[in-house]
Amino acid sequence: MRTRLGRPLVTDAEAHAHDTGLAHQFEDLEQQQEADALGIWLFLVTEIMFFGGLFAAYAIYRWLYFGAFQGGSHILDIRLGAANTIVLLGSSLTMALSVRSAQTGNRRATVVFLLATMILGGIFLGVKAYEYNQKFVEHVVPSLDWAPEGETLARLAPGGLEHAEIYFFFYFAMTGLHALHMIIGMGLLLWLVLRARKGSFTPHYFAPVEVVGLYWHFVDIVWIFLFPLLYLIGGRY
Amino acid sequence: MSTATLEPRVHAPRNYLNADYGWKSWLFTLDHKRIALLYLVSITFFFIIGGSFAVLMRIHLVEPQGALVQPETYNKLFTLHGIVMIFFFLIPSIPAVLGNFLVPLMVGARDLAFPRLNLLSWYIYIVGGMFTLYSAIAGGVDTGWTFYTPYSSTYSNTQVTAVAIGVFITGFSSILTGLNFIVTIHKMRAPGLTWFRMPLFLWAMYATSIIMVLGTPVLAITIFLLALEHLFHVGIFSPALGGDPLLFQHLFWFYSHPAVYIMILPAMGVVSEIIPCFARKRIFGYKIVAFSSVAIAVLGFLVWGHHMFVTGQSVYAGLIFSMLSFLVAIPSAIKVFNWTSTLYKGSISYDAPMLYALGFIGLFTMGGLTGLFLASLATDVHLNGTYFIVAHFHYIMVGGAVMGYLGGIHFWWPKISGRKYPNMWAGIAAVIIFIGFNLTFFPQFVLGYLGMPRRYAFYPAEFQVLNVMSSAGATVLGVGYLIPLIYLIWSMRYGPISEPNPWGATGLEWKTSSPPPTENFAEIPVVTEEAYAYAPGEAAGD
Amino acid sequence: MSQPIVPQKTYLFVFLCLISLTILTTGVAFIDLGPFNTVVALAIAFSKMLLVVLFFMGVRHSSGLVRITLVAGFFWLALLIAFTMSDYRTRSWTPAPDAWSSTAPPTHP
DSSP states (O other), X not given: OBOTTSOBOOOHHHHHHHHTTOOTTOSXXXXXXXXXXXXXXXXXXXXXXXXXXXXXXXXXXXXXXHHXXXXXXXXXXXXXXXXXXXXXXXXXXXXHHHHHHHHTTOHHXXXXXHHHHHHHHHHHHHHHHHHHHHHHHTTEETTTEEOOOHHHHHHXXXXXXXXXXXXXXXXXXXXXXXXXXXXXXXXXXXXXXXXXXXXXXXXXXXXHHXXXXXXXXXXXXXXXXXXXXXXXXXXXX | OOOOOOOOOSSOOOOTTTXXXXXXXHHTOOOHHHHHHHHHHHHHHHHHHHHHHHHHHHHHTTSTTOSSSOHHHHHHHHHHHHHIIIIIIIHHIIIIIXXXXXXXXXXXXXXXXXXXXXXXXXHHHHHHHHHHHHHHHTTOOOSTTTTOTTIIIIIOOSSHHHHHHHHHHHHHHHHHHHHHHHHHHHHOOOTTOOGGGSOHHHHHHHHHHHHHHHHHHHHHHHHXXXXXXXXXXXXXXXXXXXXXXXHHHHHHHHHHHHHHHHHHHHHHHHHHHHHHHHHTSOOTTHHHHHHHHHHHHHHGGGOGGGGOTTTXXXXXXXXXXXXXXXXXXXXXXXXXXXXXHHHTTOOOOOOHHHHHHHHHHHHHHHHHHHHHHHHSHHHHHHHTTBHHHHHHHHHHIIIIIIHHHHHHHHHHHHHHHSBOOXXXXXXXXXXXXXXXXXXXXXXXXXXXXXXOBSSOSOOOGGGHHHHHXXXXXXXXXXXXXXXXXXXXXXXXXXXXXXXXXXXXXXXXXXXXXXXXXXXXOSSOOOOOSOSOOOOTTOOTTO | OOOXXXXXXXHHHHHHHHHHHHHHHHHHTTSOOTTHHHHHXXXXXXXXXXXXXXXXXXXXXXXXXXXXXXXXXXXXXXXXXXXXXXXXXXXXXXXXXXXXXXXXXXXXX
């Protein structure tokens, strides 16, 4: 007799182990937990290098075309950026509290904090969507709607319009990739909420919450750097 | 080696091959050994595709004005040959086939740390392959596998976006495999298996995995940016719009140079397993070889600028990259010295795996030494963009990596399939491959030195003799590759059944049956001896 | 991943530090520090990252292996940026030939 994925039928001992979430390739839960931890951290390292390539390209062009980058940065709404940063940091707080609640076996708190994280994440994405729309209004969307005028044009022209378009390309590419990661994170959070409500997590087994938490914090850290690098170039004095 | 044949068994003992039947048991398997075979079939398929492109190129090049295709088509041939061979054959080959099969066995575990990720890796690889095949059928790509901008991003009218998606997706297959190996080696070693008791193949897999995890994401983002520029024409890499083509090259080569170490380190790991076994001697300088693997992985990340000496990079940056490129040759050379010292006063037998390993040592050394010509700034000015480069990397990739792969397949075939292949044909094939390879690629060193440019669909008439020699060699090489394909498939049905350890090799994988049971070991082994505990004086297979 | 349970107050305190640093970095952007604007902004961002990594992500209690993994990731990114930047920064050290800087086509003898 076989399970759906073709594994042979388990013995009683293995079935008991399965109740505690122990996978068959591991000898004990501790080994599995250590493997899971190393695994997610390695994945985050790949994400560091993935975003890192984008940061490297940004660094080169910022050095080459500082004036254009400065001009472009001053068009962004610094208050929205700062507020959004605080919202996202808040979502990291609620995420950490959710993991802690799972660790202490508080099912209701786990769900509440997960939902709070989702709400804050949703607010962040909503503000981002508004900001993107503003870029269309101001006609500073590279290739799709690049026709800055009026005061926007006056700010961008000194650094070179071409190079300003490169700045806005990085604005969209970096925040866009970040937003994509957040959307994926929202999906993962939803999955966690559904599992948490069913009571899948115990103080002995809450690895999925922890893993998604680490992912969420990483996405937050990316924004911690995006905010000064995109919104605070060269000062606004 | 013992010549007694085994009695054919009426009922084969339960092993991973006969544990379950039906396509679902293969396509939904979580068994690392079955996943390794899925990869074996897939990469063989892509090897044939990539090889076919090469055959067409070599036929075309028998005449100075080109004998077969239009220049535009020739450009597509060398591009797709490179893309398919690098991303869909060489990079997965040893890690995804031999690594997947052997890493859990060698560490004494029942599977990799994340079996589901392992299966996902294969599916991701297949999806990426489908995109690439589509791009080949839908008109091809003519940018070279290096996708240099602004041609690839702005001016090429070929299927750049489709193949970019294919390569982007396949990169994640690589990343997940590397991640799996690192965690498995760190966390799932059997009791008593300390780091310095591990077979060197595991050290090689570990070093390779570090490169996969740290480098491949940068390729992913680079290809992503390339696709965005191709679609939106923004100008991040295009001078006309303010971008710098060299930035693409920096980002591209940051991955693609370490990628060549992804391709060679596993082959070196295979050689480190074969040489001690067929010389019946402990490897000379185990720790040095282990550290050299890691050193190659680390140093390999610091040399990428040597691909850009003549494209506009600053001379001072070029100086640093040149010096570091000389440095990275050192650990590779150390390994060659260690293998040679292992052979010295060993009791050597010349079975097929050993023939491939010996061929590897010679050909890799030639490829590596010619790399030094290219690492030197002044000589690179003359040799860059010529067939010297083509010969250099084929000596390492084909003379090195492919020979290492074939050697590994031949060494572990009894373990994987439970069958033996005919040793005579295996030896003949190895020799044919060696001869064919040298006939194909040695003339290319001469051609390059004489000035024949690479990636050209035509050439000056005085180069024809060498080109014809090279094409003749390619025919011999092709025949050589066909022979193992035939007898290995034959052996799965008609080959003599193998005992658990036909070569008398050390290592945990040989302590279980051939083929292994699904769970690898009846009981998790406890390791008490050092690696390569060979007693001198015995021949392999006693 | 059996880690000690961190008190809620600690998380709250870290959050308040993060808010303060955000306000600080935003405020500093309105002051002219010349090239140091970038330095200060990055230093503050690094500090915020450290707070998140050590406290929210629990690296304070993590094994050495996890820490090395994390450090390696950042170190590798630093290598990418530093080596690439070294090319751009040193290009001007070798002056281009005079004929290249003129926009007129070169005249052949």
